[in-house]
Amino acid sequence: MPATAPLRSRKAQIDRTATALFRARGFAATSMRELATELGLEAGSLYSHIKSKEEILHRVCFGLAEEFFAGFAAATADASVPVAGQLRQAIEGHVRVLTRDSAASAVFLHEWRHLSEPARTEFLALRDRYEASFRELIQRGIAAGELHAPDAAFAALTLLASLNWLPAWYKPDGKLTPDEIAHRLAEQLLGGLLVNA
Numbered sequence: 001m002p003a004t005a006p007l008r009s010r011k012a013q014i015d016r017t018a019t020a021l022f023r024a025r026g027f028a029a030t031s032m033r034e035l036a037t038e039l040g041l042e043a044g045s046l047y048s049h050i051k052s053k054e055e056i057l058h059r060v061c062f063g064l065a066e067e068f069f070a071g072f073a074a075a076t077a078d079a080s081v082p083v084a085g086q087l088r089q090a091i092e093g094h095v096r097v098l099t100r101d102s103a104a105s106a107v108f109l110h111e112w113r114h115l116s117e118p119a120r121t122e123f124l125a126l127r128d129r130y131e132a133s134f135r136e137l138i139q140r141g142i143a144a145g146e147l148h149a150p151d152a153a154f155a156a157l158t159l160l161a162s163l164n165w166l167p168a169w170y171k172p173d174g175k176l177t178p179d180e181i182a183h184r185l186a187e188q189l190l191g192g193l194l195v196n197a
Contacts, residue, residue, distance in 0.1 A: 014039060014049055016103075018056045023103040027057055027111040057111060058119055064108040065126045067097045072133055083141035088190055090137065091163065092182035098166045099178035106167040131156060138193070147193045159189050 017038050021030045032053055036046040050056060071093030076086045098105045112123050135156040141147030149155035163185065170181070 011049055014046070015056055015059060018053060019060055019101075019103045019107055022053075022057065022060075022111050023106045027053070027107070027114040054114070054116060057107070057114060060104050060107050061112050061115060061123055062119075062126075064097065064104060065123070065130070067100075068094065068130055069126075071097055072130065076133075076137065082146055083137060083144050084146045084190065084194055087134075087137055087141060087147070087193075088186045090134065091159070091186040091189060092179075094160075094163050095166065095182035095185055096178055098163065099170055099172075099181065102167045102170050102172065109164055109167060131160060134160060141193070146195060148195050149193055155193060162189060 014035070018030070018035050021035060021038060025034075030053060032046060033043050035053065036043040039046065072090050075089035075093045078086075081089075112120070112127075115123055135152050138147055138149060138155050138159075139152040142149060142152060147155075166181070166185075176184070
């Protein structure tokens with residue numbers, strides 16, 4: 001047990017450092033040598049911890065995808081909550097995932113293109129499934145008379161595009177907490193969808 005804990009923390013440190021570099025320079029422009037230098041390691045010893053920089057990109061992209069799905073599942077778990085309430089919780093959950101680690105969020109949103117096959121196709125399928133979850137929730141809200149939108153697909157894409165701009169401007173040390181941002185974004189975005197808003 002004691003031997004594996006430092007290995008796990010070293011891998012987490014590598015992931016954090018690589019993610020910051022991927023965000024700052026882009027995945028393609030970040031080399032393993034540069035990552036090793038940033039970590040104070042020899043390039044050769046970095047390979048004893050990870051096989052490639054894509055391994056880290058894979059972990060970031062698929063790890064955040066899991067968090068987004070878990071947040072959506074939690075938001076929609078209670079069928080007694082009106083659809084508009086579930087959508088509010090789903091928006092707030094999405095914001096909380098994005099703000100938990102803004103560097104990882106930016107990498108997730110922009111650097112997934114560098115995943116090689118079959119991971120890239122698998123990632124796109126997850127993204128499509130997540131978007132479909134929002135679309136279906138909005139469609140249910142329209143059918144229930146709680147939400148108004150001429151096109152549920154357009155509404156879902158607009159909503160997610162608005163939320164996914166967050167890592168470009170969010171500052172962890174800014175004036176608003178993640179919960180305050182989540183609440184304000186939910187208010188703003190739901191305003192155009194709620195019936196009798």
